[in-house]
Structures are given as structure tokens and as C-alpha cells.
Amino acid sequence: MYGHVETLAREILRGANSVEGVEAKLWQIPETLPPEELVRLRAPPKSDVPIINPFKLPVADGFVFGFPTRLGMMAAQFKAFLDSTQYLWKAQMLACKPAGIFYSTSCQGVGQETAPQPAELELQQAFHQGNHIATIIKKFKEDAHPIFTLHNRGY
Structure with missing residues (x-):
């Protein structure tokens, strides 16, 4: 909504x-x-993406x-988008494709510690579609409080 996720995506x-050999595209x-x-x-105003x-x-x-987080959860827009892929799942049209996520919160401690949990549920949806899951984990400063430490939750 405010452009942080787009900055990371770019x-x-x-x-x-x-x-070499990769052609990536940006969508919203x-x-x-x-x-x-x-x-x-x-x-x-919305981006021209x-x-x-x-x-x-x-x-x-x-x-x-x-996606951005809202109160420690992933954006409802992203959930709605994934829910709309039911036909693709049924036809196995996304099988064997690698999938990953990234997300942004306004600051450490306002959802970053819980955002992976619902996101992992969506990755499980991708897993059930036959995707291969790739995770990228953010590392905090060494003196960060342990409650904010994220762990690899690969499938």
C-alpha cells in the first residue's frame, strides 16, 4: 500500500x-x-506495475x-489472490514450480515475528499445488531480542 514491498520486489x-537466462517480471x-x-x-496512488x-x-x-503485514498477518489481498487459484490447483498447472515469499512490516516487533506463520499456511497451499518451496530468512542484529529471531521453516 505504501510502497515498501514494491521497493523490495524491485x-x-x-x-x-x-x-543469465532469467527474465523476471513484476506484477501486483x-x-x-x-x-x-x-x-x-x-x-x-497505485503503482503503474x-x-x-x-x-x-x-x-x-x-x-x-x-506482501505487507497488517497487525501481524499477511495482507488479505494476497490471501484472496491465492484462494482464486483453485482451478490451477485442480488442473495441477503450478506443479513443480519453485515458490517463495517475502514481506515487510513497519518495524521490528510489530508483526514480523508472526507474519511467517500465516504466510507458511499459504506456502502450504502452494506446496499442495505441487510447488517447491524456497525460503529466505532475514537476520537481525546480533543484539536483537530472541523473541524476534526468525527460523527457517522449510517444507
């Missing part, structure tokens, strides 16, 4: 496109909040999904 895009999922709620939240629909996913060789 860096991931840059890194992926630096690999549809907004589900009503316009008046976006105004109330002081959301900036194209909006994807689920039926474009089978063309990709793999996915890295990013």
Missing part, C-alpha cells in the same frame, strides 16, 4: 534479472479495499510473492 527483480495483485478506505488510510490475474501464473517458471 530489488529482487533486479537480482533475478542479473542471472488486485486491490480489495474500497477506495474510501484507501483514502482513510492515506494510501498513495501491471495487475496480474491467476491465469497468468502457469506461464511462469517460478514465483516470489511479497
Whole structure:
């Protein structure tokens, strides 16, 4: 909503496109909040990044999904998008494709410690679609409180 995830996504895009033979593309999922709620939240205008629909996913060789957190949970828009892939699951159109996630919180301790849990549920959904799960773990400063330490929860 505020551009933090897009900033991270552009860096991931840059890194992926630096690999010979890789052509990565940046997409955004549809907004589900009503316009008046976006105004109330002081959301900036939407990016010019194209909006994807689920039926474009089978063309990709793999996915890295990013989303912001809200009160320690993943964005409802991302959950709704994944829920809309039921037909793709039934047809096994995403099978054997690598998938990963990244997410952003406003600061350490406001959801970053719990965001992986619901995200892992969505990765389990991807796993059931036949995806191979790749995890990227953020490392905090050495003096960070242990409650904020994240662990690899690979499948």
C-alpha cells in the first residue's frame, strides 16, 4: 500500500534479472479495499506495475510473492489472490514450480515475528499445488531480542 514491498520486489527483480537466462517480471495483485478506505488510510496512488490475474501464473517458471503485514498477518489481498487459484490447483498447472515469499512490516516487533506463520499456511497451499518451496530468512542484529529471531521453516 505504501510502497515498501514494491521497493523490495524491485530489488529482487533486479537480482533475478542479473542471472543469465532469467527474465523476471513484476506484477501486483488486485486491490480489495474500497477506495474510501484507501483514502482513510492515506494510501498513495497505485503503482503503474501491471495487475496480474491467476491465469497468468502457469506461464511462469517460478514465483516470489511479497506482501505487507497488517497487525501481524499477511495482507488479505494476497490471501484472496491465492484462494482464486483453485482451478490451477485442480488442473495441477503450478506443479513443480519453485515458490517463495517475502514481506515487510513497519518495524521490528510489530508483526514480523508472526507474519511467517500465516504466510507458511499459504506456502502450504502452494506446496499442495505441487510447488517447491524456497525460503529466505532475514537476520537481525546480533543484539536483537530472541523473541524476534526468525527460523527457517522449510517444507
